[in-house]
Amino acid sequence: MSEIKIPKHVAIIMDGNGRWAKERGLNRTAGHEEGAKTVRKITSYCSDIGIKYLTLYAFSTENWERPKLEVEFLMKLLDRYLKKELSVYLENNIKFKAIGDISRFSKTLQNTIYETQNKTASCTGLTQVLALNYGSKNEIIRAIKKLNESNLEITEENFETCLDTAGMGDVDILIRTSGEVRLSNYLLWQNAYAEMFFTQTYWPDFNESELDDILSDFSNRERRFGAI
Numbered sequence: 001m002s003e004i005k006i007p008k009h010v011a012i013i014m015d016g017n018g019r020w021a022k023e024r025g026l027n028r029t030a031g032h033e034e035g036a037k038t039v040r041k042i043t044s045y046c047s048d049i050g051i052k053y054l055t056l057y058a059f060s061t062e063n064w065e066r067p068k069l070e071v072e073f074l075m076k077l078l079d080r081y082l083k084k085e086l087s088v089y090l091e092n093n094i095k096f097k098a099i100g101d102i103s104r105f106s107k108t109l110q111n112t113i114y115e116t117q118n119k120t121a122s123c124t125g126l127t128q129v130l131a132l133n134y135g136s137k138n139e140i141i142r143a144i145k146k147l148n149e150s151n152l153e154i155t156e157e158n159f160e161t162c163l164d165t166a167g168m169g170d171v172d173i174l175i176r177t178s179g180e181v182r183l184s185n186y187l188l189w190q191n192a193y194a195e196m197f198f199t200q201t202y203w204p205d206f207n208e209s210e211l212d213d214i215l216s217d218f219s220n221r222e223r224r225f226g227a228i
Contacts, residue, residue, distance in 0.1 A: 004219050006050045007051060008051070009053040009055065009169055009170065010172065011055040011171045011175070011194070012054070012057065013183075013184060013186055014035060014058070014177060015178035015203055016177050016204070017035040017202070018031050019202060020034065020203070020204045021034075028070060035203050038203055040085065040088070042206065042211065046211075047093075047125055052127065055131060055165070055168075055187065056129065057131045058130045059100075059131070059132050059133055059134070061185070062185070075109055078130075079112050082113065086116055086119060093123045093126075094123055094126050096117055096128055097117060097130075098117065098130050099139070099165060100131050100132045100164065101142070102132055113132070134164070134186075135185045136188040136189065137185055140189060146162035147159060160189075170190050170192060170194070171194040172194060173194060173197065173215075173218055174186075174191050176196075176199070177201050177202060178200070178203065180198070181198045195223065197214045197217070199214075
């Protein structure tokens with residue numbers, strides 16, 4: 001990977017778990033289980049190659065509209081995932097961070113999230129960021145309220161300190177799996193100058209090789225940020 005330009009911040013919309021399962025005659029929950037394995041695999045790889053932030057769209061503010069049983073399963077899967085991954089985070093110097101409004105989650109899940117954040121707070125390698133009950137419009141509204149409550153001057157710099165992603169910097173690469181080509185209310189401010197990649201691959205099938213191809217393409221792109 002030495003010839004590849006390694007980005008600081010990669011964001012992924014992990015899409016296609018349900019369709020992956022349906023095509024195999026399985027319940028949607030099987031797709032989510034397999035998707036969790038891909039999260040583990042891609043997180044580990046990003047850590048190994050030196051990416052600083054990996055932000056994953058895990059549960060949106062709109063996902064509450066899914067069937068109740070599926071939502072309940074996703075909550076249990078998240079709680080189980082974080083408890084199981086804690087030792088992996090610590091062993092690999094990976095910090096965990098949640099963004100979004102987690103106040104709607106059960107107290108048990110909130111405690112698991114906070115405990116995982118606290119126990120990995122001193123890790124200095126990759127930061128794995130899970131967007132949980134996250135919607136960019138909601139984040140921007142909350143940031144505006146923080147700005148007003150702090151009596152801060154309205155500037156881009158001050159506004160960014162009030163975002164959930166404060167201190168992380170903008171997204172360098174945005175990836176969406178499963179063939180959908182839209183942002184779906186994800187990191188709208190942070191994606192202002194992101195290089196975007198849309199792949200037909202369902203998230204459970206996304207792998208290190210495909211990420212390498214994206215990083216290679218990214219390395220060949222000229223990022224001018226509005227300049228000539």
